[in-house]
Amino acid sequence: MFAFCTDPATLDTLPWFACYLTNGKHMAFYASFGTVLLLLAITAPVALLFGFGGAVASRSRVAPLRWFGVGYTSMVRGIPDIAFFLFVPIALDQGLEWLRHHARCPDWSxxxxxxNDFVVCDAAKLPLSTADAWVHDAYGFATAVVAFAVVFGAFAANVLSGAMQAVPRAQMETAEAYGMSRRQAFWRILVPQMWVYALPGLSNLWQILVKATPLLFLLGVEDIVYWARELGGAKTTIFEYPHPDWRLWYFLFLLVFYLALTQASETVFARIMRRLSVGQATAAGDALRKAAA
Amino acid sequence: MKTLALATAFAALTAGAAMAQDVVRMGTEGAYPPYNFINDAGEIDGFERELGDELCARAELTCEWVTNDWDSIIPNLVSGNYDTIIAGMSITPEREEVIDFTQPYSRPDPSAVASMIDGLDLSDAIIAAQTGTIQAGYVTEIGATLVEFASPDETVAAVRNGEVDAVIADKAFLEAIVAEDPDLMFVGEDILLGGGMGLGIRESDPELKATFDAAIQSMKDDGSLNALIEKWLPGSATF
Incomplete structure (x- = not known):
């Protein structure tokens, strides 16, 4: 990074740290914060979508759809996350490769x-083994997003279906009295009002999702916890920057990062809650009305 | 529907890549210096990196390096996420039931026990080893108490903070650590385990095994393998 970094062994403490903290490995560490934040930013809406789908399905009037919704939420919620994170990406990867294999290599005998081996033809590999490293990374990242979305979607589905039931029945009856169809009442009355009831549960889920990102390394994505452990471990003189066991400091840094992220999310959720409470028949909505009067 | 869309997206993404040259993906752990480790630039480095690159050059293969957790390094090989394991893995009968090995590229390397206690009696000591290693098997064989850790680094940290009495690992790995820490010392004699290290390859991939066997043989014949061993693993037996 800096010009004076060519021979770290001769450096004083301050320049040594300047070089150490900007070497390639640390850059990868800093970049992994971006990976984690990106994963959160993509997974949260996708999981919410899965959750919404699951909630709608589980209260559907079509029996098979209802069974599917109920089955999805109760099954996924009952299986340990770690088992699911090991299962979903491998099953997904092998399933996709199997499909591609049959599509692309029909005359493979x-x-x-x-x-023990799972062997598909070269053209069916996902990603192709000739693909650039970033394609492999992106693929690993995508399977991680799917795994997280499936798991957290099931929890979100439960939260959302609870929220749908919490919207006062009188609201729906009024909608019917105005001549709205079931579909219209659902989209115009129920959905806009349910969020205020769903938010506490969803913010809880968000916090759990934030903490679950170290599971990423199970899927081969190098996350911040992996790098902190790798960088913090004692280094002998085979490395350019030898140092004793510094894992404590790296993990302390992660602790601060996670606390800051929690604090930031709390603030955002408090704001959203205030917005959603306007005009609602809840205690928070009532307080807002009194404050305005 | 979702997965189908994903599949199409990736098919489109990867279809343009050239198929002309064979790419072999080399799986390693990246946490076991001097065999394989992530250097300060964030790249895979070490004895096996240099060896692997040379083998690929001789076999005229394009090789790409991948890091993987030690625990899942064999499962990910057999499910095809990479094509070889080159991670300081000793050739043992148990592993040979699941995967194939090339001919060894190192002599059965001495393992050693490092401890802070002088004259430790190994037979009733508490000894740390990495999970699923040949040394972990040895500890249970001699009747000592085994404490397993996921990474080599953690096994050494456990000795330093007194959680265990000693750590067992390949001597080449422990050598630098013991040399630089006045509190640590080797206990007892060196122990010879296993049949040397080889590249792990899927059983259904005999062509690749033959290719690497030939490349290793050519490095043995012209002495370049010995030069690499002397550079990275001083004190280890050569061919």
């Missing part, structure tokens, strides 16, 4: 499963 050998079996796909051979003993």
């Amino acid at each position: 050998e079996p796909i499963r051979r003993g």
